[in-house]
Amino acid sequence: MSSSIHLKQIDHRFTLAKQQVSLFEDLNIELHSGQSYAIVGPSGVGKSSLLLLMAGLEPPVSGEVQFQKSGKPQLLKSLRQISGFIFQQFHLLPELDALNNVALPLKLKGDKRALTTAELWLDKVGLAERMYHKPQQLSGGEQQRVAIARAFVMQPQFIFADEPTGNLDEKTAQHIAQLMFDCCQQSGAGLVLVTHSMELAQQADTLLQLGQGKLTVKARNQATSRVGALC
Ligand SMILES: Nc1ncnc2c1ncn2[C@@H]1O[C@H](COP(=O)(O)OP(=O)(O)OP(=O)(O)O)[C@@H](O)[C@H]1O
Numbered sequence: 191m192s193s194s195i196h197l198k199q200i201d202h203r204f205t206l207a208k209q210q211v212s213l214f215e216d217l218n219i220e221l222h223s224g225q226s227y228a229i230v231g232p233s234g235v236g237k238s239s240l241l242l243l244m245a246g247l248e249p250p251v252s253g254e255v256q257f258q259k260s261g262k263p264q265l266l267k268s269l270r271q272i273s274g275f276i277f278q279q280f281h282l283l284p285e286l287d288a289l290n291n292v293a294l295p296l297k298l299k300g301d302k303r304a305l306t307t308a309e310l311w312l313d314k315v316g317l318a319e320r321m322y323h324k325p326q327q328l329s330g331g332e333q334q335r336v337a338i339a340r341a342f343v344m345q346p347q348f349i350f351a352d353e354p355t356g357n358l359d360e361k362t363a364q365h366i367a368q369l370m371f372d373c374c375q376q377s378g379a380g381l382v383l384v385t386h387s388m389e390l391a392q393q394a395d396t397l398l399q400l401g402q403g404k405l406t407v408k409a410r411n412q413a414t415s416r417v418g419a420l421c
Pocket residue numbers: 204205206211213231232233234235236237238239240
């Protein structure tokens with residue numbers, strides 16, 4: 191079933207004390223499952239804020255974020271239930287080891303194969319040898335990969351990723367990027383990522399540039415079939 195996210199006439203700003211930070215005005219875009227999108231732009235223009243709006247995790251100051259399944263409007267709550275999130279700060283639970291951090295969303299759903307599926311995903315992100323390490327016993331890049339495995343374990347229809355390869359060395363970043371694109375393509379999920387890496391951004395189907403309060407389509411890449419898929 192195809193699903194899509196529609197941002198209509200979005201204005202967003204923050205007001206703290208007497209200071210106002212205006213991020214964007216009259217922003218309009220549609221995001222579709224089965225497609226990948228990369229958002230680029232200078233630091234502080236509002237990329238992470240926009241990602242939160244797109245995922246239905248924060249409301250805009252004005253305008254509408256609509257989630258549709260087969261063209262029919264759904265509650266935004268249902269978008270959050272079918273989405274995976276990879277945040278800049280990882281948000282791993284410190285008292286759980288890597289295996290149980292990844293398995294947790296499945297366990298909460300009562301999935302009896304939670305640990306086996308989590309093991310599979312930790313293996314895919316190259317952490318088979320770190321399953322029993324707690325977050326503080328992992329490097330920043332390893333924690334990032336646990337967060338990526340946790341986002342994918344529920345087979346989400348949309349993945350929202352904020353700098354997903356920001357803490358990784360070049361080789362691991364390339365491996366993880368390919369894994370994310372492969373898994374989204376094979377499962378028909380949508381992938382929306384924020385990045386400062388043009389190398390990563392150029393692998394997305396649509397490259398979006400955020401700047402001066404506007405979101406513009408910078409490039410649309412030819413659909414490529416991924417040979418040697420990792421997922
Ligand atoms: N909750 C908040 N309250 C007040 N101001 C905020 C809040 N969140 C973000 N901002 C401000 O909004 C601006 C945009 O922040 P955001 O994190 O969205 O930018 P970004 O483009 O993702 O930046 P970077 O590339 O550096 O991660 C920043 O100036 C930030 O200080």
